[in-house]
Amino acid sequence: MKVLFIGDVVGNIGVKMINEYLPTLKKDLKPQITIVNGENATSFGRGINKKVYKQIMSAGADVITLGNHAWNNEEIFSFISQTSNLIRPLNFPGKNVPGNGYTIVNINGKKMAVINLQGRIFMDPLDDPFQRIDQLLDQIENQVDMIFVDFHAETTSEKQAMAMYLDGRISALVGTHTHVQTNDYRILSNGTAFLTDVGMCGPYDGVLGMKYKNIIHRFKTQMPTRFEVEEDGGGILSGCVIDINNDGKATHINTIMINPDRPYQN
Amino acid sequence: MKVLFIGDVVGNIGVKMINEYLPTLKKDLKPQITIVNGENATSFGRGINKKVYKQIMSAGADVITLGNHAWNNEEIFSFISQTSNLIRPLNFPGKNVPGNGYTIVNINGKKMAVINLQGRIFMDPLDDPFQRIDQLLDQIENQVDMIFVDFHAETTSEKQAMAMYLDGRISALVGTHTHVQTNDYRILSNGTAFLTDVGMCGPYDGVLGMKYKNIIHRFKTQMPTRFEVEEDGGGILSGCVIDINNDGKATHINTIMINPDRPYQN
Amino acid sequence: MKVLFIGDVVGNIGVKMINEYLPTLKKDLKPQITIVNGENATSFGRGINKKVYKQIMSAGADVITLGNHAWNNEEIFSFISQTSNLIRPLNFPGKNVPGNGYTIVNINGKKMAVINLQGRIFMDPLDDPFQRIDQLLDQIENQVDMIFVDFHAETTSEKQAMAMYLDGRISALVGTHTHVQTNDYRILSNGTAFLTDVGMCGPYDGVLGMKYKNIIHRFKTQMPTRFEVEEDGGGILSGCVIDINNDGKATHINTIMINPDRPYQN
Amino acid sequence: MKVLFIGDVVGNIGVKMINEYLPTLKKDLKPQITIVNGENATSFGRGINKKVYKQIMSAGADVITLGNHAWNNEEIFSFISQTSNLIRPLNFPGKNVPGNGYTIVNINGKKMAVINLQGRIFMDPLDDPFQRIDQLLDQIENQVDMIFVDFHAETTSEKQAMAMYLDGRISALVGTHTHVQTNDYRILSNGTAFLTDVGMCGPYDGVLGMKYKNIIHRFKTQMPTRFEVEEDGGGILSGCVIDINNDGKATHINTIMINPDRPYQN
Numbered sequence A, B, C, D: 001m002k003v004l005f006i007g008d009v010v011g012n013i014g015v016k017m018i019n020e021y022l023p024t025l026k027k028d029l030k031p032q033i034t035i036v037n038g039e040n041a042t043s044f045g046r047g048i049n050k051k052v053y054k055q056i057m058s059a060g061a062d063v064i065t066l067g068n069h070a071w072n073n074e075e076i077f078s079f080i081s082q083t084s085n086l087i088r089p090l091n092f093p094g095k096n097v098p099g100n101g102y103t104i105v106n107i108n109g110k111k112m113a114v115i116n117l118q119g120r121i122f123m124d125p126l127d128d129p130f131q132r133i134d135q136l137l138d139q140i141e142n143q144v145d146m147i148f149v150d151f152h153a154e155t156t157s158e159k160q161a162m163a164m165y166l167d168g169r170i171s172a173l174v175g176t177h178t179h180v181q182t183n184d185y186r187i188l189s190n191g192t193a194f195l196t197d198v199g200m201c202g203p204y205d206g207v208l209g210m211k212y213k214n215i216i217h218r219f220k221t222q223m224p225t226r227f228e229v230e231e232d233g234g235g236i237l238s239g240c241v242i243d244i245n246n247d248g249k250a251t252h253i254n255t256i257m258i259n260p261d262r263p264y265q266n
């Protein structure tokens, strides 16, 4: 079982990169399931709407995950409850959170749970991700063959700790949110594949996808500054590909990095 | 001109990795200058003392940089003022900060400034790193041929913004502090080499070098928990190597990653 | 029913103020129950130990509450489980937290629940205090006649929001943690008494009870600085007194403030 | 010399309270100078515009101070540079900050500097307020007879530390920003009047002036929630009055609190 995962799609260039490279990547890598984080996929880089949701699905995604920007485009409330392949972080508090925090996908007679979870260090105080994933795993781990977690979190410590905590109970945990791919892909001792952050898919010449002049203006003046998605220059696509055995253990993980300095080579 | 940089050395395994691999790396890569971040080099993973300072220098470092843990081992106050090759973040406030925030090294008739700078997002409110680096560059940029910055910061945004802000004025900026190497090495448009985080040098099986059981206990209970450096298992060494032209522009940057899953190969 | 509450007791001067004024206050005000926050009551200003616990009880407390410093003196683990009148924040996560987050006290045939709850804004990410207090109230509100909450939190917004959220379900909510008494005592529309922060009981001449020179040194240098409880100068005692009807509604709240500039007057 | 200070004016009810009570307060107290914090004075509770600026001045203010919301209404950029009696926090970084961080007012042949300063703990990383106030005092303290500081900051510790740090160099320091008045007015050992927070002037029935249902919704769901100024219910006016001698030392400070539960009484 091969899983292809693409990190936070940012703005128009992000969607363009998905359209341009996802079909090729799928042809070359032949994943059985493709998961894309779409929390920044609108042209403003905040949230997702129906149009970009459809574009990413059409380009080849099977499941779209989100993160702290899940609700930033209000259009999401009109369709997240009607689709099972768009999931938001599991650990938003309360009983009436729109949408689901996970989905179960059937792949060649096997079942894979795809879970979206959010960290708390330097982020909003959602429910404890450790407690919430424990509860969910208790509930579903006997019903599924493989479990994949997109852990949307800021710090390396929270992401490493969660991966080691879940090592052996899940097939793979990859981080998202920092928009920069890390170079620490590995299979942990008990068979869980791990990558601290997959990185983003969008403009190559901004700061996390946003125009760098605005970001620097904010840092230098501490005055309110409108952040705008970079619309010029090249694009980057960051992803990873993971092999999972029939017993749910990961056997291999590697990163994908396409950008003007590292053009795609099969 | 080739620069070899090794990220945050953590605890005894970190020092052991330096002793084991730094001589080999220097023999194979032939850098003219070797810089090591030593902010976690004591056996407790906090600060630096004279013994480990000497060990890292003996193993082949030319300059040692620090970070937010600079002052966590009080022994540093007894020797930082007597050595020019141990530098602490430039932007600690006030006029009486022990030690220096940069040093100028002579290499084959060329002068390289090595600067240590610290970020503020989700960190202590030091002086504004943008203002302080501007002031320092105004003062020294005409006196030196190359400028290397170790920017010790938490977030990817602050590190990317600083690199783009300084692009063309400095030869290279590499990030430290998150202890996880990023996979985004590049030469920016105006000739500055950049890597968001170099990663750490120390235990492979902990969380950022610390025993993972303690870290998970803290996350799960929010009770006071003593963090201890992992003393067992394999070691990781994270670094990068940068080529800089005589005009101070970088021409090449690449990462170094040695760990049990990726053994050293020349 | 009259409740006397004294805010965070800090260090030796704090315990001395309790010994000096609590008997007099009880004689003059004749409360049926006296509650003291003791999270800083050791001589180091961090946590509580058996000796100061006994001193505060002997001086006239019926219940002692805690806060984010609950566990900072390890001695607490040896006795918190054996006493029902020392309570710690309800919303520490997990199922094995030592001690209890509330206690029920019998007063003249009436039952009062005393609850300790902790906020999260700019504090550790405990479990959501809104969810946890909801669950507890669902469980106990039919068994008790009055409910008193010590909400240990940093921001005025979280404390005001919690008070308005619980207005009518509880008899009183008072804040602790900032160590400065607020001047906003009031009875909310549905009968809950509220005071954003009760203030502290300890040294008058420090910063929140700590020697001000150390605090200023830390602010000015951002270097590690040992904070020490102020042992000299006068003392302050901050409290409040609340009247509660038999139906559990509060009818009156007022503050108590004793310090060298405002000596005690009955 | 008597100074009247009114804390953060919030929205329409805030301006209404100013119109209703400021003339009366001035008639009864006869201050020589009246200072009002106007950082939330627009109907949205964010920033200030020309209309409300004029209303507050017409009602009797001599100087208006601001805070972290200084720039939230863009209209301010059109007039802050043309007026000397509207000041913004001194320690915004950079050399091109619009407006001034202080003003010097002539009162009966005496000169009073009014300074606006902002804290950093749990706030944006402006320039170090300790360094910046030191520099300003070095520059102006010999030119003025009295110095008044509005220190806009979140934590009690930063406000207390700053007051003790400046004790004897300035006539008075009052805090703003938390919107809740504290009950710790005092004259420090060397003659500086101090109050941790003056409190707000606006709606009595909201959370810090905002509709409490929205605030609670945000706390309970962690979903994006639009905060709206409370437009119904009663009003609160929080202030303080300070007497300063000709030598610049304060001799007396007291609080002003007007709300439906504590109607104005001269």
Ligand SMILES: [Fe+2]
Pocket (backbone or CB within 6 Å): A008, A039, A040, A067, A177, A178, A179
């Ligand atoms: Fe993102």
Ligand SMILES: [Fe+2]
Pocket (backbone or CB within 6 Å): A039, A067, A068, A069, A152, A176, A177, A178
């Ligand atoms: Fe995110």
Ligand SMILES: [Fe+2]
Pocket (backbone or CB within 6 Å): B008, B039, B040, B067, B177, B178, B179
């Ligand atoms: Fe480090």
Ligand SMILES: [Fe+2]
Pocket (backbone or CB within 6 Å): B039, B067, B068, B069, B152, B176, B177, B178
């Ligand atoms: Fe660090």
Ligand SMILES: [Fe+2]
Pocket (backbone or CB within 6 Å): C008, C039, C040, C067, C177, C178, C179
């Ligand atoms: Fe406390």
Ligand SMILES: [Fe+2]
Pocket (backbone or CB within 6 Å): C039, C067, C068, C069, C152, C176, C177, C178
């Ligand atoms: Fe506390």
Ligand SMILES: [Fe+2]
Pocket (backbone or CB within 6 Å): D008, D039, D040, D067, D177, D178, D179
């Ligand atoms: Fe305000």
Ligand SMILES: [Fe+2]
Pocket (backbone or CB within 6 Å): D039, D067, D068, D069, D152, D176, D177, D178
């Ligand atoms: Fe404010």
